[in-house]
Amino acid sequence: MSETALKLKNPRPESLCDVPTHFCPGCNHGIIHRLVAEAIDHFGIRERTVGAASVGCSVFLYNYIKTDVVEAPHGRAPAVATGLRRALPDKYVFTYQGDGDLAAIGTAEIIHAANRGEKMTVVFVNNTTYGMTGGQMAPTTLLGQVTTTSPYGRDWHGAGYPMRMCEILAVMEGPSFVARAAVNKPANLKRARKLIFQAFEAQVERDGFGFVEVLSACPTDWGMTPARAMERVAEEMIPYFPLGVFKDKKEAEHL
Amino acid sequence: MSETALKLKNPRPESLCDVPTHFCPGCNHGIIHRLVAEAIDHFGIRERTVGAASVGCSVFLYNYIKTDVVEAPHGRAPAVATGLRRALPDKYVFTYQGDGDLAAIGTAEIIHAANRGEKMTVVFVNNTTYGMTGGQMAPTTLLGQVTTTSPYGRDWHGAGYPMRMCEILAVMEGPSFVARAAVNKPANLKRARKLIFQAFEAQVERDGFGFVEVLSACPTDWGMTPARAMERVAEEMIPYFPLGVFKDKKEAEHL
Amino acid sequence: MINDVFIAGDGGQGILLIGNIIAEAALAEGREVTFLPSYGVEMRGGNANCTVVMSDLPVGSPAVTTPQAMITMSTKAFRLYEGKVLPDGLLIVNGSLVPASMMTRKDVILEAHPFNEMAAEMGNTRLANMIALGLYVGRTGAVKVESIEEGMAAALSERNRKFIPKNMEAIGKGLELCNNGK
Amino acid sequence: MINDVFIAGDGGQGILLIGNIIAEAALAEGREVTFLPSYGVEMRGGNANCTVVMSDLPVGSPAVTTPQAMITMSTKAFRLYEGKVLPDGLLIVNGSLVPASMMTRKDVILEAHPFNEMAAEMGNTRLANMIALGLYVGRTGAVKVESIEEGMAAALSERNRKFIPKNMEAIGKGLELCNNGK
Amino acid sequence: MDKKKKKLIKGNDAVAMAAIEAGCRYYFGYPITPQSEIPEYLSRAFPKLGGVFLQAESEVASINMLLGAGSAGVKVMTSSSGPGISLMQEGISYMAGSEVPGVIVNVQRSGPGLGGISPSQGDYFQATRGGGHGDYRTPALAPASVQEMWDHTILAFDLSQRYRTPVIVLADAMLGQMKEAVDTSAPEFPPLPGKDWITTGAEGRDPRVVKSLYLGEGELEAHCWKLHKKFLEIKDKETRFERYKLDDAELVVVAFGSPARISKTSIDRARSEGKKVGLLRPITICPFPEDAIAELADAGKTFLVTELSTGQLLEDVRMSAGRKAKINFYGRPNGAGSLPTPDDIYHEIMEAYPG
Amino acid sequence: MDKKKKKLIKGNDAVAMAAIEAGCRYYFGYPITPQSEIPEYLSRAFPKLGGVFLQAESEVASINMLLGAGSAGVKVMTSSSGPGISLMQEGISYMAGSEVPGVIVNVQRSGPGLGGISPSQGDYFQATRGGGHGDYRTPALAPASVQEMWDHTILAFDLSQRYRTPVIVLADAMLGQMKEAVDTSAPEFPPLPGKDWITTGAEGRDPRVVKSLYLGEGELEAHCWKLHKKFLEIKDKETRFERYKLDDAELVVVAFGSPARISKTSIDRARSEGKKVGLLRPITICPFPEDAIAELADAGKTFLVTELSTGQLLEDVRMSAGRKAKINFYGRPNGAGSLPTPDDIYHEIMEAYPG
Amino acid sequence: MAKVLINKERCKECGLCVTFCTKGCLVIGDEMNSSGYFFCRQDNEEECTGCGVCADMCPDTAIEVYK
Amino acid sequence: MAKVLINKERCKECGLCVTFCTKGCLVIGDEMNSSGYFFCRQDNEEECTGCGVCADMCPDTAIEVYK
Ligand SMILES: Cc1ncc(C[n+]2csc(CCOP(=O)(O)OP(=O)(O)O)c2C)c(N)n1
Ligand SMILES: Cc1ncc(C[n+]2csc(CCOP(=O)(O)OP(=O)(O)O)c2C)c(N)n1
Ligand code: SF4
Ligand code: SF4
Ligand code: SF4
Numbered sequence A, B: 001m002s003e004t005a006l007k008l009k010n011p012r013p014e015s016l017c018d019v020p021t022h023f024c025p026g027c028n029h030g031i032i033h034r035l036v037a038e039a040i041d042h043f044g045i046r047e048r049t050v051g052a053a054s055v056g057c058s059v060f061l062y063n064y065i066k067t068d069v070v071e072a073p074h075g076r077a078p079a080v081a082t083g084l085r086r087a088l089p090d091k092y093v094f095t096y097q098g099d100g101d102l103a104a105i106g107t108a109e110i111i112h113a114a115n116r117g118e119k120m121t122v123v124f125v126n127n128t129t130y131g132m133t134g135g136q137m138a139p140t141t142l143l144g145q146v147t148t149t150s151p152y153g154r155d156w157h158g159a160g161y162p163m164r165m166c167e168i169l170a171v172m173e174g175p176s177f178v179a180r181a182a183v184n185k186p187a188n189l190k191r192a193r194k195l196i197f198q199a200f201e202a203q204v205e206r207d208g209f210g211f212v213e214v215l216s217a218c219p220t221d222w223g224m225t226p227a228r229a230m231e232r233v234a235e236e237m238i239p240y241f242p243l244g245v246f247k248d249k250k251e252a253e254h255l
Numbered sequence C, D: 001m002i003n004d005v006f007i008a009g010d011g012g013q014g015i016l017l018i019g020n021i022i023a024e025a026a027l028a029e030g031r032e033v034t035f036l037p038s039y040g041v042e043m044r045g046g047n048a049n050c051t052v053v054m055s056d057l058p059v060g061s062p063a064v065t066t067p068q069a070m071i072t073m074s075t076k077a078f079r080l081y082e083g084k085v086l087p088d089g090l091l092i093v094n095g096s097l098v099p100a101s102m103m104t105r106k107d108v109i110l111e112a113h114p115f116n117e118m119a120a121e122m123g124n125t126r127l128a129n130m131i132a133l134g135l136y137v138g139r140t141g142a143v144k145v146e147s148i149e150e151g152m153a154a155a156l157s158e159r160n161r162k163f164i165p166k167n168m169e170a171i172g173k174g175l176e177l178c179n180n181g182k
Numbered sequence E, F: 001m002d003k004k005k006k007k008l009i010k011g012n013d014a015v016a017m018a019a020i021e022a023g024c025r026y027y028f029g030y031p032i033t034p035q036s037e038i039p040e041y042l043s044r045a046f047p048k049l050g051g052v053f054l055q056a057e058s059e060v061a062s063i064n065m066l067l068g069a070g071s072a073g074v075k076v077m078t079s080s081s082g083p084g085i086s087l088m089q090e091g092i093s094y095m096a097g098s099e100v101p102g103v104i105v106n107v108q109r110s111g112p113g114l115g116g117i118s119p120s121q122g123d124y125f126q127a128t129r130g131g132g133h134g135d136y137r138t139p140a141l142a143p144a145s146v147q148e149m150w151d152h153t154i155l156a157f158d159l160s161q162r163y164r165t166p167v168i169v170l171a172d173a174m175l176g177q178m179k180e181a182v183d184t185s186a187p188e189f190p191p192l193p194g195k196d197w198i199t200t201g202a203e204g205r206d207p208r209v210v211k212s213l214y215l216g217e218g219e220l221e222a223h224c225w226k227l228h229k230k231f232l233e234i235k236d237k238e239t240r241f242e243r244y245k246l247d248d249a250e251l252v253v254v255a256f257g258s259p260a261r262i263s264k265t266s267i268d269r270a271r272s273e274g275k276k277v278g279l280l281r282p283i284t285i286c287p288f289p290e291d292a293i294a295e296l297a298d299a300g301k302t303f304l305v306t307e308l309s310t311g312q313l314l315e316d317v318r319m320s321a322g323r324k325a326k327i328n329f330y331g332r333p334n335g336a337g338s339l340p341t342p343d344d345i346y347h348e349i350m351e352a353y354p355g
Numbered sequence G, H: 001m002a003k004v005l006i007n008k009e010r011c012k013e014c015g016l017c018v019t020f021c022t023k024g025c026l027v028i029g030d031e032m033n034s035s036g037y038f039f040c041r042q043d044n045e046e047e048c049t050g051c052g053v054c055a056d057m058c059p060d061t062a063i064e065v066y067k
C-alpha cells in the first residue's frame, strides 16, 4: 500500500482513548475532547493530571481521556477539582463542564474557584442547551431560541438573558487566563486549540486558574444537521458570545 | 418646653418599627435599616411590599421593618424574593443581605436573579466579615485582614481576592441599577440614601432589578470602636470598593 | 389475555408513534394498557424503543423482559434486542437495514421485509413504520384494524391527522404481507 | 458533692476567664468538671456568661437551671439572671454597676461590692473579675485558693501568665471581703 | 368507570396536568431525568393560563422560590429526582419549619450519587424521615399508577394547603415515563382553612412574618410540639393504604409504588394456584399505615416486603409488625435491569408462603 | 486514668485537635454556629502543620471538596450544623456511592429551618437513614462527652478509611461548646487497607475513575448490594454501645449524646433510692445496636427513651424492641431552654418505673 | 434655635453622634440606662444648628432633632 | 501526494469532513457500518492535499491523514 511511504500527519493524541464515543453524530464534544487530550499531551502531564468530570453529555470523560478522573455532582466539578488540587499540590487538575453545569447550578462553584485563582484548568463547553437531559433551556440559551422548556423562544422577561461567563469571570482578580473559542470551522478550531493550550499553560506554567469557553454545536437538541449546526454557531452564537482572550494575567500581576 | 415651638426635623420613618434593636453599639446595620425604611416610605409602598430577610446579623429584619417579611435560608433571599414577586405581580419585594449571605453561599442566587432582571430591590450590606457567626472571613474580607478564620490575615494564595459584587453584576444585561454606597460619614450617608432610593426606583418605576451595596462597619468583629470602624471604611474599604453607580439602565435599553 | 410488544429503532423512524397507536387502539377496545418508552441516556445517539402491554386485567408491569412480539426497525436495535424475544415469539425486522446474515435465531417467527423500500414505493420512506405496524396487527390480532385507525386519531396531533389515510394505506400493505404468508 | 456557679456580665469583663480558672482549679484538684459558655447570638451586644459544674462524680449536665452560686458583673446580666439563683444560694453582684435599688431578692445570700472601684484602686479596673472570683472562692470553698493559682496558670496563655501575681493579689482582696464578713 | 372516557397519559404529564387541575399556576424547577416532562409540559401550558413557569438556576433555588411563592399564598410545585431532591433538603426543612405549603414531586431515579435513571425506591427514607435537618416530617404520597400520579398530585395540593406543610409525591421513573389510561375527573375536597398568615403586603393590617427562627426560651420546643401535633392529626385523618385480596390472605405482600402494582399480577397468579396471598399497599408512606400492619401481624400473617432498595420500607414494616412477626424480604436495589417482573415476585411469594 | 494528665478542652476544639491527631491535614468548611470553633481552630493550626484549611463558599462546595480530596487519598474533614448538613446531602450521597472516605461532623443545633442554636438531636433521622438520595447508609457516631468528641473523631477517620465510606459524627451544641477534661492519648488501630483506587495521576498505571454512575444492566444493583454488604460488615464489627448499670436494671433508659450523660446523674439518683435503673447508650447510632435492645426486650425490661426531639431514636428502639415491649418516651424537642435537667429525667424515670 | 432630644433608653453609647457633630454639642454622659449603657446627651445646646447629622449617623434612631 | 484513511466503524455519518474539505474529496458512502451508519469515504484521492482539515473537524477521530 502506498501509505507505507506516506507519513501519518495526525496521530491520535496519547491522552485520548481509542474507543468509540457515545456522542451524537456531529457533536462538538468529540472535537473538544480531542483538543483537550492534545493539550495534555503537549504539556506531557497525562500521568500527573486528574480530571473532574461534570454531569452532562460529557459525563463519560473517563472513558475518553486517559487520565485519572473523578465524577463530580452536577455543577460541582470546580469544588471537586479544588479538593483534588489542594491534596495534590504537585499534580494538575482540569474540569470539563457544560453550560448547564457551569453557568446554572454550578455558578457559585465556578465563580469562587476563579476568585481563589485555584490552580486548575476549566474547559467550559457552551452549546446553549442542556444536551444530556434532552434540550432544555440553559443560562446561555439565546434570546428567541426554542428549547423544550422555552417552547415559545427564550424571552428575557422572565427567563433572563444569555449569560456570558467569560465576561463575568474576567472582572475578577483571581483568574489568570480567560478566553472564548469555537470549533465551528477549521480556522476557529486552530485558534481554539491554542486557547485550550493556554488555559492549561496558565495552570502548568503560571500556577494559575485557566478558563476556556468553547462554543459547541449540539445538532441533536438544536434539531439540525451537523453542518447546519456549525453554521448556527457562526451566525447566532459568535455575534453574542464574541471569541477572544478576556484576561491573560502574567504572574507578576498577582502580587 | 421649648420643643413645642420647634419642629421635629427627622420624624421616625413610618416603615421603621419603634423598638430597640439587637445590633451592637455603632453597628451600621441600624443606619441602613433606617434608610431602607425611608425609601419604602418615599415610594409609599409599605403596605404593598414584602421583604426577604437573610441569615446574618440582619436576620431580625421583621422586627424592625414594618412590612411583611419572609425569612430565607442563608444566601437564598433572592430566590425567595423571586418566588414572592412572581406570585405577587402587583407588589414589591426587597432583600436585605450580608456579604457572607450574598457573596458566598448565595452567589448563584444573586447572579441569576440579577441576570433575569427579576423585579426586586437588593440591599447588600458589606462589612467584610460574617458578623453573626462571630467574625469569620467573608468573600469581601480585604487582603491582610485578620478574622477568626484568616488568623494570619487573608492571603490571596489559597483564600482568593475580596469580591467586588457590583462590578460583577454590572457586567450582566439583567440588572437595571447597580451601585455602591457607604454610610461612614454624613456626606456618604446622604449619597447612600439617594442610591438606596434609586435601587427601589429601579423596581417601582422601571420594573427592574435594583441593587445597592452599602459598605458597613462592624465594630464588634473588627475589634474597633464605632468611630474607628467608620474610619476603616474610608481608609481600607472605599479604596478597594469604590463608591458610585455601576449601571443604570433606562427601560428602553431592555428591548 | 395479555399481549405485549417491544418496538425499537432509530429516533426518526416513528418508533414511539406506532407504540402509541397500538396502545391507543387497545384502549379504544376497552382493554387495560401500558406504554413504556425509552428515555434519557438510552436515547443518546438517536435510539428509541418502547414496550406496549395490553391486557384484560390491570397491567402489572409495563416493562417486559421477554416480549411476545418485537419490531426492530434498525440494525442497531436488532443487534441489541434480538435475543430478548420469547421463543416462538414474533420477530418483525426491517430487512431494508438489517442484513439477512444477522438473523440467526431459529426459534422465533421471523418476519423480515424491506419496509424502507416498500415505503419508498408508496412515495414516502417514513411510512416504513406503518407497514411494520400493519404486519404486527395482521400477525398477532392483538388489536383490530379498525381500532388502529381510532388509535391513530388519538395518537396523532390535530395537524398530523391528515396523514391518517396514507398511514392506513401503509398499514394495509403490512397486512397484505401477512395475508400472503411468508 | 457538687458545686456549680453561673457567671455573667459584659464581653470585656473577663467573665469566661474566671469561669475557666474555676474549672481548671477544680480539675487540678482531681474533680470532675464542666464549663459551658454562652455562644452565638447570646453574645450579641457583648453579653457573656458561663456555667461551671464541679463534682466528685461525672457531671451529668453542664447546664444548670438554678445555680447554687451566681456572679453578675453588669446591670444587664443582673437583670436577666438574678431570679435564677437557688433560694439560699450565693449571689455576688458588681455593686459598681448594679444599683442597690435593683437588688430585691431576700432569699439569697447577697454579696454586692463595688468591684470596679476596688479594682481601680488597685490600678486596673480589669481586675474587678478577679476580686469577684476571690470572693466566690472565699464564700463557697468550692476550690482551694492554691488550686486557683494552678488553675490560672492553665487558663492563661503563655504571654498572659505574667499577670498572675497581680490577679492573685486581686483575688486576695476578694477573699478579704468575705473574711471581713458582709 | 367507563374506560372510554379515559385518556392515555404519560405519568409525568399527568402530574403536570393534575397540578393545573388543582389550581396550581406556579412552577419552579430544574431539569433532571426522568421527570423533565413535568417542567416541559408546564413551560408550554402555563403561559397560556397566565401561570408562571420558571426554570431556576438549581434545585436549591427552586425550593426557595417555593418558599417565597408559598408564603405569598399561591399553590406552587416543583419536581425533581434523586440528586435534585437532596439539594432541596435545607429548603424543605425551612418550609416545614415555617409551615409553608408546597408540592414536591420526586420521580425517583437510582442512587446513591449519580447512580442511574432507572426506577428506584431508594429515596424512601429521605421522603419519610425528613432528609433535612431538624425535627419535622412531611406527608409523602406514593402513587402506583398513572391514575394515581394524577390523583396524588391533586391530593398533595389539598393536604399541603390544608395543613400548611410541604408534601412529597414519591413516584419513580417507571411511573413518570409510562403511559396509562387516566380518568381526569377532579375530586372534591372540603373547603380549605383561611389564609391569615400569608405575606402579601401589610395592607390595612399588621405586618406578618413567615419564619422558622425561634430563639426565645421554650419557643422552639413549643413550635416543634405544634408541628408534631399537626403530624399526628395528619396521621389520624389522612393515612391511606390499599388492601388487595387481604381478607383471607395468609401471606401479605407489602409494597408501594411500582413494585406494588407488579405484585398484584404475581398475587393473582399465586391465587390462581390456590395460595391465599394479598397486598397491603401504603398510599401514604408517611404517615405510615402502622395500625393496618400491626393488625395483620397480630392475626399471625406472614409478610413479604418487596421494594426497589436493600430495605427501607422494610424498617417501617418491622417497626409496625413487631419483632416477632415473620417478615420476608425481597429487595431489588435500583439500577438498570433491576425492576422485578411479576414472575420474580411470584417466585418470592411461593417461597415465602407459609406452611 | 490519671486525671492530672487530662486537659480541659472545649468540645469543638477537641474535634479539631483529634483530627490533627488522626493525621487529617485537609479541612473544607463553612462557618455556622455552634461549630465555628472547629474551622477557626484549624485555620490557626493547619498552616503551621503544612495542612490545608479552606473556607469554602458554601457547604455544598465544602462537601464536594471532600469528594475531591478524599478521592486523592488524603484524610479530610468538614463540619457544620443543621442547615449546612442538609446542603451536603447530595454530596454525601455521591461520596457514599463513589466510596470516598471523609469525616463529616454535625454539631447539631435546633431545627427545622433556621430554628435556633441550642443543642438538638433533630438530625438523628438524617444521620442514620441517609438524608441524601439513593440506597446507602453511612456510619454515624454519637459522642456524649468532650472525651468522646476526641475519641469519636479519631475513630471516624479510621472507619472512614477502613471501609471507604463517609462517616458522620453526630454531636450537639452542648458538646461542642462545653469544656471538659480530656485524655488526649491516641488509640491504636490495625493497619489500614491499601489505597489502590485513589486518583493521584495515572503514573505508570492504568487511569482510575472514582464515580457513582452505573448504567449497565445489573451494574448498579450489584453496586448497591456491595454497599449493603459493606454496611452489614460494619454492623457486625463496629456496632458500639455502652451499658451503664444495666445488669439488674428493670427500667432501661435509652439515650445517646447529651441526654445520655444527663441521664446518668438521674439514674444514679434513682438508684440511690433503690430503683433498678440502667442506661443503654448507642455509641454508633448507625449501625444501631439492635441486638442489645432486643435482648433487653426479651428479658421483659421496661424502656424509657429520651432524646432532644419528638421521637426519632424512638423509632429505632421500637423497631429493635418489638411492638410488645413497654416503651416510655420523654422527648424534649430542641430549642432554647429545652435541654432536660437531671431532675427532669429523674422524674420521668420514677414515673416510668415498672410496678 | 435648635436642639436635639436623645432617647436615652435607645442609646447604646456608640459615640457616633459625638464624633460627627461638627459643633461638639454632644457627649457621652455619666448616667446609665437600663441596658447598662452610658447614654449620650447634648452638652451645649446653644451651638446646635439642627443640622441633623447626629440623627443621621445614629444607628439606633435615638436622636430627634428639633429646629 | 496525500490521502486519508477513514475508520469506518468510528464514523457516524455526520458529514462534517465532507462539508469542510475544500477539495471535495469526501462523500458519505452507501455502505453501512455495524452501528448502522453510512460511513464516509474518500472520493477523489488525487485532489487531497493532506491538509488535515477533515481530521481536525471529525468529532469521532475517525480520520487519519497521510502525507
Ligand atoms: C443536581 C442535579 N440536577 C440535575 C441533574 C440533571 N442533569 C444532568 S446533565 C444536566 C444538564 C446538562 O447540560 P450541560 O451542562 O449544558 O451539558 P451538555 O449535556 O449540554 O453538554 C442536567 C440538568 C443532575 N444530574 N443533578
Ligand atoms: C446554610 C447555612 N450555613 C451557615 C449558616 C451560619 N451563618 C449564619 S449568618 C452567617 C454569615 C453572616 O454573615 P453576613 O451574611 O456577612 O451577615 P452579617 O452578619 O455580617 O451582617 C452564617 C455563615 C447558616 N445559618 N446556614
Ligand atoms: S445531545 Fe447534543 S451535546 Fe449531547 S451528545 Fe448529542 S449532540 Fe452532543
Ligand atoms: S456583629 Fe457586627 S454586624 Fe453584627 S450586629 Fe454586631 S456590629 Fe453589627
Ligand atoms: S443637630 Fe447637628 S449641631 Fe445639633 S447636635 Fe446634632 S450634629 Fe450637632
Ligand code: SF4
Residues within 6 Å of the ligand: B026, G006, G010, G011, G012, G013, G014, G015, G016, G017, G018, G039, G040, G054, G057, G058, G059, G060, G061, G062, G063
Ligand atoms: S449615635 Fe445614637 S446610639 Fe450612638 S451615642 Fe449617639 S445617640 Fe447614642
Ligand code: SF4
Residues within 6 Å of the ligand: H002, H003, H004, H020, H021, H022, H023, H024, H025, H026, H042, H047, H048, H049, H050, H051, H052, H053, H054, H055, H065
Ligand atoms: S486532508 Fe484536506 S484535502 Fe484531504 S480529504 Fe481531508 S480535508 Fe480534504
Ligand code: SF4
Residues within 6 Å of the ligand: A026, H006, H010, H011, H012, H013, H014, H015, H016, H017, H018, H039, H040, H054, H057, H058, H059, H060, H061, H062, H063
Ligand atoms: S467527520 Fe468523522 S464521523 Fe463525521 S462523517 Fe467524517 S469521518 Fe465520519
Ligand SMILES: [Mg+2]
Residues within 6 Å of the ligand: A056, A098, A099, A100, A125, A126, A127, A128, A129, A130, A131, A138
Ligand atoms: Mg450544554
Ligand SMILES: [Mg+2]
Residues within 6 Å of the ligand: B056, B098, B099, B100, B125, B126, B127, B128, B129, B130, B131, B138
Ligand atoms: Mg457580613
